[in-house]
Amino acid sequence: MRDLLAITKALADENRIRAVALLEGHELCLCQIVEVLGLASSTVSRHMSILHQARLVETRKQGRWAYFRLADEDAPDTVRDAIVWVLAALARDKQGKLDRKELKAVLKMEPEELCRRQGECKC
Amino acid sequence: MRDLLAITKALADENRIRAVALLEGHELCLCQIVEVLGLASSTVSRHMSILHQARLVETRKQGRWAYFRLADEDAPDTVRDAIVWVLAALARDKQGKLDRKELKAVLKMEPEELCRRQGECKC
C-alpha cells in the first residue's frame, strides 16, 4: 500500500505529471526540465526526488549534471503500468502537447548553453 | 490534464484507495464503507464525492441510502484504466486483503441493522 500511495501521490501534481511527460523517450538533465516547467531549480529538484522515491524515475549523475529518465522494464509491475497509464492519458492531452512542442526547442540547445542562459536571464 | 489530475488526486489518499478496493465487485452504501474505514460519515461522504468527481465512482440514491459502485465500461478510457491499475496493484497488497476480510463480515449485516448499530455505539 505504501508503494502504491507513493506513486499516486507523486502523480497528484500537475508539474510532476508534466515532467513525466517530458521524459517520454528521452533522458533529460535537470536544467532542461527547469526550462520547460518554468519553476525554480530547487523546486524541480524536489519534484524529481519525489518521482524517484516512487520509483517512477531513474537518476544518473554525470559530472555536475543530473540526468533523469523514466523507469524501464525491470521496474515493478505497478510502476510500469502507472507510467503506461499516464502516458496514454497524456497522449490525448492539450498541455502535454504544448510541453512536448516547447521541449523540442529546448532540446536543440546543448545543456551547457542552456544552464548558462538561465544564469544570465534573471527575469 | 484536469481530468487526469482529478484522478491522480482522488487516488492520492489511503482511505480513498481503500474505498475503491472495497467497491470491487460490489455496490455498497455509505454506512458500510464508514464501518470498514472507521471514519466519521461526513468524512467518508466527502471522500466518495471526490472519487465521484473524478468519475471513478458512480452514485445512486435510493430512499435514505446512497449507494456507490466503481465506474463501468462506458467510462472514459483514462478512468477505466486507472481502476484496472489500482485493483491490480491492490491485489498484491496486504492492507487491501485485510479490508476485504473485514468487508465480508460487514456485508453479512443488512445496511439497516448496520446503521442502527453505528447510532448506538458512540464509542
Next chain:
DNA sequence: TCGACATTTCGACAGATATCGAATTATAGG
C-alpha cells in the same frame, strides 16, 4: 404532520505540501 434517521454541507482546525531564495555540496577547469 411529525419525528427518526442516512446523508450531505458547513465551519474550524491541524497537518501536509508546493514554492522560493539562501546556504551547502560537489565537480570541472583554469
Next chain:
DNA sequence: CCTATAATTCGATATCTGTCGAAATGTCGA
C-alpha cells in the same frame, strides 16, 4: 588550490487537504 556552476538541502511561508462535529437536507413511517 580556487573559482564558477549544477544540483541539492534547508528554512520560511502560503496554500491545500483530511478530519471532525454541528447544522442542514431529504426521506420514510407512524
